[in-house]
Amino acid sequence: MTNESIKILLVDDEPDILEFMEYNLKKEGYNVLLAKNGAEAVEIAKREIPQLIILDIMMPEMDGIEACRRIRETKELEHVLIAFLTARNEEYSQLAGFDVGADDYISKPIKPRILTSRIKALLRRTSFNQETPAVQIGNMRIDRDSYLVYKNDEPISFPRKEFELLSLLTSKPGRVFTREDILSRVWGSEIVVGDRTIDVHIRKIREKLGDDVIKTIKGIGYKFDI
Amino acid sequence: MTNESIKILLVDDEPDILEFMEYNLKKEGYNVLLAKNGAEAVEIAKREIPQLIILDIMMPEMDGIEACRRIRETKELEHVLIAFLTARNEEYSQLAGFDVGADDYISKPIKPRILTSRIKALLRRTSFNQETPAVQIGNMRIDRDSYLVYKNDEPISFPRKEFELLSLLTSKPGRVFTREDILSRVWGSEIVVGDRTIDVHIRKIREKLGDDVIKTIKGIGYKFDI
DNA sequence: GCCAATATTAACAAATTATTAAGACGCAGT
DNA sequence: ACTGCGTCTTAATAATTTGTTAATATTGGC
Numbered sequence: 074m075t076n077e078s079i080k081i082l083l084v085d086d087e088p089d090i091l092e093f094m095e096y097n098l099k100k101e102g103y104n105v106l107l108a109k110n111g112a113e114a115v116e117i118a119k120r121e122i123p124q125l126i127i128l129d130i131m132m133p134e135m136d137g138i139e140a141c142r143r144i145r146e147t148k149e150l151e152h153v154l155i156a157f158l159t160a161r162n163e164e165y166s167q168l169a170g171f172d173v174g175a176d177d178y179i180s181k182p183i184k185p186r187i188l189t190s191r192i193k194a195l196l197r198r199t200s201f202n203q204e205t206p207a208v209q210i211g212n213m214r215i216d217r218d219s220y221l222v223y224k225n226d227e228p229i230s231f232p233r234k235e236f237e238l239l240s241l242l243t244s245k246p247g248r249v250f251t252r253e254d255i256l257s258r259v260w261g262s263e264i265v266v267g268d269r270t271i272d273v274h275i276r277k278i279r280e281k282l283g284d285d286v287i288k289t290i291k292g293i294g295y296k297f298d299i
Numbered sequence: 300m301t302n303e304s305i306k307i308l309l310v311d312d313e314p315d316i317l318e319f320m321e322y323n324l325k326k327e328g329y330n331v332l333l334a335k336n337g338a339e340a341v342e343i344a345k346r347e348i349p350q351l352i353i354l355d356i357m358m359p360e361m362d363g364i365e366a367c368r369r370i371r372e373t374k375e376l377e378h379v380l381i382a383f384l385t386a387r388n389e390e391y392s393q394l395a396g397f398d399v400g401a402d403d404y405i406s407k408p409i410k411p412r413i414l415t416s417r418i419k420a421l422l423r424r425t426s427f428n429q430e431t432p433a434v435q436i437g438n439m440r441i442d443r444d445s446y447l448v449y450k451n452d453e454p455i456s457f458p459r460k461e462f463e464l465l466s467l468l469t470s471k472p473g474r475v476f477t478r479e480d481i482l483s484r485v486w487g488s489e490i491v492v493g494d495r496t497i498d499v500h501i502r503k504i505r506e507k508l509g510d511d512v513i514k515t516i517k518g519i520g521y522k523f524d525i
Numbered sequence: 526g527c528c529a530a531t532a533t534t535a536a537c538a539a540a541t542t543a544t545t546a547a548g549a550c551g552c553a554g555t
Numbered sequence: 556a557c558t559g560c561g562t563c564t565t566a567a568t569a570a571t572t573t574g575t576t577a578a579t580a581t582t583g584g585c
Contacts, residue, residue, distance in 0.1 A: 087406065089406065268542090273565085292540080293459060296445060458574080493575075493576065499576090502532065517531070
């Protein structure tokens with residue numbers, strides 16, 4: 074079988090990783106395209122319509138999640154396979170990834186054989202119908218598919234960061250997430266924003282859901298609690 | 300500070316790089332160990348069992364790959380996190396590094412913020428998902444995940460220092476902690492506060508939980524006892 | 526009863542978070 | 556490319572909580 078006609082778009086800000094994956098996929102005969110950030114990825118994807126896009130989650134400019142959203146918004150790319158690259162054990166990334174319509178995730182460190190077999194399995198797959206179940210907590214429901222939160226069946230829309238922050242906090246109700254947890258999971262380990270940014274997002278969520286859903290543990294962080 | 304107990308072993312033959320990383324990690328409160336080649340690294344690692352080892356790939360004597368292999372062969376170090384330092388164009392080093400069991404790589408040039416946030420992300424992988432089980436003592440339960448203490452199922456919130464102090468005392472019920480123990484473990488060895496500060500915190504805890512949970516051993520310290 | 530150690534209280538200082546508004550940025554539609 | 560819109564971030568300031576100290580009272584062992 075020949076893979077020549079199968080286009081795979083690789084997206085990562087680390088040239089080393091890009092090169093490494095490119096090498097291994099070309100060896101398998103795939104038609105490999107490269108992008109070094111989310112914006113470029115979206116652009117190339119629209120032009121080339123690849124079968125599969127492998128996206129690093131953590132990237133400057135536009136991260137993988139956002140890029141994925143943009144890609145999914147494009148009609149021609151609605152059913153393109155998208156796999157995320159994540160660091161080992163970063164379950165939240167996986168979660169967020171699936172939220173925006175990822176089909177699979179591949180965890181770093183990447184090993185050649187695993188990479189190729191994973192890709193083959195993905196390409197073999199015909200239907201993609203894994204709906205992320207909506208999460209129900211108290212009188213609110215968080216629907217990861219539509220990026221909507223319902224409070225008493227009333228839909229409230231959240232911008233991306235707010236949604237991801239709320240999503241993180243509600244992933245383990247009652248548990249305190251430190252500012253560091255929040256920063257690295259919502260913003261990524263390499264993107265550095267000030268601490269006040271978190272406060273502001275918390276405030277916006279509180280404005281929409283009420284002051285009492287998110288509790289402040291001074292000196293530690295925040296937690297979602299019903 | 301909580302990072303004090305986290306040992307990080309830095310391995311590089313370039314004294315400048317070593318010093319640079321040491322400076323940045325010490326600033327974060329980590330317990331930093333240094334080695335200038337692979338052989339030394341293996342030796343120190345076996346003795347100190349650090350949580351994380353950052354290895355330069357290119358080194359005289361014994362290179363990073365070989366050192367990594369030796370480290371992984373040691374049972375006690377099997378699950379230690381290992382990150383490689385790579386230069387931009389060492390594209391194959393990744394492959395080799397991951398094959399011998401590396402967890403991540405950090406590419407040069409090293410930027411302080413990226414270094415530290417990367418390290419935090421790495422360390423979180425091992426520590427995040429293991430939930431600290433709540434401790435039950437008598438009619439009270441101490442839940443580190445939610446920063447709450449329950450007395451007869453009734454939640455009582457504690458500010459950080461009080462919580463940490465109570466947490467320390469309850470870590471070994473019945474055992475007496477000297478004022479020195481308390482100071483160094485709750486306040487850290489560098490920050491110096493007066494002895495009365497401890498008394499005040501003890502008092503605040505007693506106000507919330509009742510006078511009898513913490514006993515004073517005059518001239519020695521305090522103990523938690525039901 | 527004496528004395529050093531601890532308790533207690535309230536006032537002060539430091540640290541952390543809340544709030545608000547303004548600017549930056551990207552995107553969509555024109 | 557221009558404009559308008561929504562989102563994200565920051566800066567500045569206010570509000571609040573937490574931590575520390577100092578001063579005074581009390582305790583418990585000798």
